Amino acid sequence: MPVDVGAASPLPYPGPGVAVRRVVGLMSGTSVDGIDAALLRIDGAGVRDLRWSLEAFESVPYAPERRARILAALSSGTPETLTRLHADLGEWFAEATLHLLGSAGVEPGAVSVVGSHGQTVWHRPPVDGRRGATLQLGDPATLAARTGIDVVSDFRSADVAAGGQGAPLVPWPDRMLFSVPEHGRVVLNVGGMANLTWLPPRGGEGRVVAFDTGPGNVLIDHAAALASGGTATFDDRGHGAAAGRVHPEVLDDLLRDPFFDRPPPRSTGREHFGPERVERLAERLGLGADDGSGWNDLLATLTEFTAVSIADAVARWLPGDVGDVLVAGGGAHNPVLVARLTAALAERGVGAPVRTGSDALGLDPDAREAAAFALLAWAHLERLPANLPEATGARGPRVLGSFTPAPVDGDAP
Ligand SMILES: Nc1ncnc2c1ncn2[C@@H]1O[C@H](COP(=O)(O)OP(=O)(O)OP(=O)(O)O)[C@@H](O)[C@H]1O
Numbered sequence: 001m002p003v004d005v006g007a008a009s010p011l012p013y014p015g016p017g018v019a020v021r022r023v024v025g026l027m028s029g030t031s032v033d034g035i036d037a038a039l040l041r042i043d044g045a046g047v048r049d050l051r052w053s054l055e056a057f058e059s060v061p062y063a064p065e066r067r068a069r070i071l072a073a074l075s076s077g078t079p080e081t082l083t084r085l086h087a088d089l090g091e092w093f094a095e096a097t098l099h100l101l102g103s104a105g106v107e108p109g110a111v112s113v114v115g116s117h118g119q120t121v122w123h124r125p126p127v128d129g130r131r132g133a134t135l136q137l138g139d140p141a142t143l144a145a146r147t148g149i150d151v152v153s154d155f156r157s158a159d160v161a162a163g164g165q166g167a168p169l170v171p172w173p174d175r176m177l178f179s180v181p182e183h184g185r186v187v188l189n190v191g192g193m194a195n196l197t198w199l200p201p202r203g204g205e206g207r208v209v210a211f212d213t214g215p216g217n218v219l220i221d222h223a224a225a226l227a228s229g230g231t232a233t234f235d236d237r238g239h240g241a242a243a244g245r246v247h248p249e250v251l252d253d254l255l256r257d258p259f260f261d262r263p264p265p266r267s268t269g270r271e272h273f274g275p276e277r278v279e280r281l282a283e284r285l286g287l288g289a290d291d292g293s294g295w296n297d298l299l300a301t302l303t304e305f306t307a308v309s310i311a312d313a314v315a316r317w318l319p320g321d322v323g324d325v326l327v328a329g330g331g332a333h334n335p336v337l338v339a340r341l342t343a344a345l346a347e348r349g350v351g352a353p354v355r356t357g358s359d360a361l362g363l364d365p366d367a368r369e370a371a372a373f374a375l376l377a378w379a380h381l382e383r384l385p386a387n388l389p390e391a392t393g394a395r396g397p398r399v400l401g402s403f404t405p406a407p408v409d410g411d412a413p
């Protein structure tokens with residue numbers, strides 16, 4: 001797919017570049033459901049004549065004990081458990097990369113670089129003049145050693161060091177992947193958190209607007225886990241929510257969160273919208289282990305909360321025409337959430353079609369973030385700044401990521 005992203009690199013292009021690259025992108029998101037791995041083929045050396053195609057994609061779910069370890073480390077990790085997890089995630093990311101390449105029949109030697117987002121442990125945006133801080137785990141040296149491929153990781157720190165939020169970072173790839181000349185559009189990710197990118201029509205005036213809307217599936221997931229005694233990790237296709245009734249007063253309280261009044265740039269994470277909130281709500285509603293319909297009401301309330309907070313953000317903060325809303329991320333698999341979002345948008349005067357699926361996006365919606373980190377790694381190799389300061393609040397454009405070379409003589413275990 002040819003793209004013209006409109007903005008040339010503000011930095012000098014360093015050299016002739018490499019005409020065709022294969023690049024792997026890895027994402028372990030705030031849902032902690034698994035590792036998404038995408039293999040992109042990128043043709044062209046500069047940003048203006050870039051062509052790309054998704055050659056392979058795999059989502060490798062975390063085994064329950066691995067997921068439990070990550071969640072425990074995120075909520076109450078010690079220096080030791082976090083350090084061990086950093087090393088182990090490096091091994092797991094390498095496994096996922098080699099598995100992806102094996103399935104695609106591509107030799108590691110044919111891959112230029114792996115762009116590895118890592119697992120966010122903590123994300124503190126800048127507030128009241130205090131700088132932000134963010135940390136993603138997943139040792140890049142281990143990943144480079146096991147795969148024999150150079151790695152770009154730690155994508156958020158340069159933006160944070162420049163006074164930015166360090167998130168969202170998908171807007172730059174989004175502009176390449178999804179903008180169209182005919183109309184403006186919203187690309188929405190409903191993962192653990194939810195974030196959106198508003199793209200002005202390609203080639204026209206207007207700046208990209210992007211920010212975190214608030215929670216995605218994180219609260220719904222935790223309610224589903226509590227409701228099932230730990231056997232479920234999400235509300236499959238929204239069945240629980242569909243069977244429940246919204247608690248209007250709980251919904252109002254949730255929507256009163258000051259985060260929603262904060263204008264962009266803004267970002268958030270599990271530190272703010274996390275499982276503890278659900279535990280407090282379950283206590284407030286007096287939900288016991290066998291209270292099936294009570295849990296369904298909570299699932300309905302949290303699903304409504306997620307949908308309404310996204311629709312409010314679209315209606316409140318976007319500057320221009322919304323021709324359509326493309327939904328990516330795991331939330332696209334929840335028809336109840338998508339239906340509630342469509343209705344909430346219409347209630348706010350946004351009648352744009354809400355579209356899910358590969359036909360709408362032009363690639364597998366579950367692959368969007370992993371593909372984005374492949375493009376961000378490519379941008380690093382090309383020395384292209386890839387944060388959008390208007391989205392993150394950074395003082396200026398920055399080349400994102402840290403480079404870890406693979407050992408020259410290989411180092412497989
Ligand atoms: N069949 C389904 N029914 C309902 N929800 C689903 C289904 N499949 C996936 N999901 C939801 O999608 C979530 C995973 O989404 P995704 O992989 O996009 O999140 P992530 O990348 O971890 O998050 P983030 O984008 O915030 O980093 C699951 O935790 C679940 O809530």
Ligand SMILES: CC(=O)N[C@H]1[C@@H]2OC[C@@H](O2)[C@@H](O)[C@@H]1O[C@H](C)C(=O)O
Pocket residue numbers: 029030120123134166167168169170171189191192193194195212267268269369
């Ligand atoms: C700190 C962090 O990991 N943030 C994630 C999270 O998941 C969704 C939303 O919150 C987004 O801001 C971000 O990820 C995407 C990939 C981004 O940076 O664009």
